[in-house]
Amino acid sequence: MDFKKIRKSFSRFLGWLGLNISSLIVKVMPPEFLYGFAHLVSSLAYIFARKQKQIAFDSLRIAFGKEKSPQEIEGIVKECFDYIAKSAVELMFLMDNPQLLKKRVDIAGKENLDKALSSGKGVILVSAHFGNFPLLLGTLALEGYKSAGIMRPMRDSRVEKLFLKKRDKFGVKTIYSQPRNTCVNNTIQSLRNNEIVFIPIDQNFGTAGVFVNFFGRKAATATGPVIFAQRTGAALIPCFILRQKDDRHRIIFEPAMDLQEGSATEETILINIQRLTDIIEAYIRKYPAEWGWIHRRWKSQPS
Numbered sequence: 287m288d289f290k291k292i293r294k295s296f297s298r299f300l301g302w303l304g305l306n307i308s309s310l311i312v313k314v315m316p317p318e319f320l321y322g323f324a325h326l327v328s329s330l331a332y333i334f335a336r337k338q339k340q341i342a343f344d345s346l347r348i349a350f351g352k353e354k355s356p357q358e359i360e361g362i363v364k365e366c367f368d369y370i371a372k373s374a375v376e377l378m379f380l381m382d383n384p385q386l387l388k389k390r391v392d393i394a395g396k397e398n399l400d401k402a403l404s405s406g407k408g409v410i411l412v413s414a415h416f417g418n419f420p421l422l423l424g425t426l427a428l429e430g431y432k433s434a435g436i437m438r439p440m441r442d443s444r445v446e447k448l449f450l451k452k453r454d455k456f457g458v459k460t461i462y463s464q465p466r467n468t469c470v471n472n473t474i475q476s477l478r479n480n481e482i483v484f485i486p487i488d489q490n491f492g493t494a495g496v497f498v499n500f501f502g503r504k505a506a507t508a509t510g511p512v513i514f515a516q517r518t519g520a521a522l523i524p525c526f527i528l529r530q531k532d533d534r535h536r537i538i539f540e541p542a543m544d545l546q547e548g549s550a551t552e553e554t555i556l557i558n559i560q561r562l563t564d565i566i567e568a569y570i571r572k573y574p575a576e577w578g579w580i581h582r583r584w585k586s587q588p589s
Contacts, residue, residue, distance in 0.1 A: 308375070309378045311323065312378040313379075320375050324371040324372040324374070325368060325371070328368040328370065331367055338580040339367075341579070341580050345584075346359045350362075362574050363579065365575035366578070369575055370578070370580075372529070373420075373421075376418055376421065377418070377420055377452065380424075381420075384428055387425065387428065390533075390534050390535060392534065393425070393539070394537065394539070395540060396539060402521035402523055403480060405519075407477065407478075407480065407518055408479070408520040409481075409521045409542075410477070410522050410523070411484045411485065411523055411525040412487060412524050412525065412562050412565075414526070414569070414570070414577065415488055415578040416486075416526055416569060416573075417527040417528055417573075418529065418535060420452075420453070423435050424453075424458065426458075426482060431482050433457075433483075434458070434473075434476045434481060434482070435453070435459070435460060435483070436462075436463055436473065437460055437462060439463075473510070474514065483514070485508070485510055485511050487511060487562060488566055489583065490581070490586050491508045491586070494506075495508045496509055496559055498556070500567060501567060503584050504584070504587060504588055506586040507563060509555050511559075522543045523540060524540040524565045525540065528573060529576065543562070546561065
């Protein structure tokens with residue numbers, strides 16, 4: 287009997303059950319209590335999600351071990367857990383209240399997005415698991431933009447179906463990262479239809495990507511945004527969503543980034559993925575609690 291597999295299955299079931307219970311609570315709870323409930327959830331997660339907490343501490347030590355004290359790192363971990371809980375509660379509540387969502391999100395740099403779309407070749411939004419990024423996609427759909435997001439399917443298919451249903455409700459197209467050929471074809475088709483495709487490149491990509499510097503250490507990174515831009519002529523726009531002090535959100539569209547050419551295709555890809563990663567790192571340095579530190583970003587290393 288595989289006890290490890292049984293334990294994982296049970297853990298995922300508890301996660302799915304907790305998500306459904308929380309969703310029901312949020313539906314009947316007065317809005318003014320939402321963030322208090324989120325703080326309660328984050329406090330419990332900080333106590334019981336030991337594995338995720340340890341990953342967060344390890345990741346922050348890699349990134350900021352020489353710059354921040356243990357107390358500062360602990361503060362970021364706690365705030366990160368709090369932001370994740372707030373994001374989850376917001377998704378359950380705001381995705382069922384689209385008009386309220388529009389009132390809680392401001393947009394900066396919209397002219398950069400509109401200018402890029404005017405070329406008719408689509409736009410690649412390059413971002414990270416930073417802030418409440420699903421709200422970013424939902425807001426784009428509410429603003430009338432045809433949008434898609436490249437997603438890794440969640441390990442628990444029940445949780446994936448729940449969030450897929452919410453994305454579908456908003457008209458946000460989901461492009462799964464696997465199978466690879468299907469992902470490539472669907473992405474190219476969306477860009478040729480002058481749509482927006484959201485691609486986060488901040489998670490470990492194993493041996494299939496390129497190794498770039500991220501907080502001074504090599505990190506395996508997806509190359510998709512640059513390759514798609516080369517193939518379709520789509521604009522590359524770094525984009526982030528930031529939580530404000532009053533728990534409103536601000537979406538920032540940076541100016542489109544022109545590709546810097548290298549001496550060969552491989553060098554062009556490496557140069558530009560590094561440039562995009564540098565932008566992501568700059569945002570994380572400025573707003574460290576906004577990033578998902580519970581992921582082993584540096585798990586794969588060059589041989």
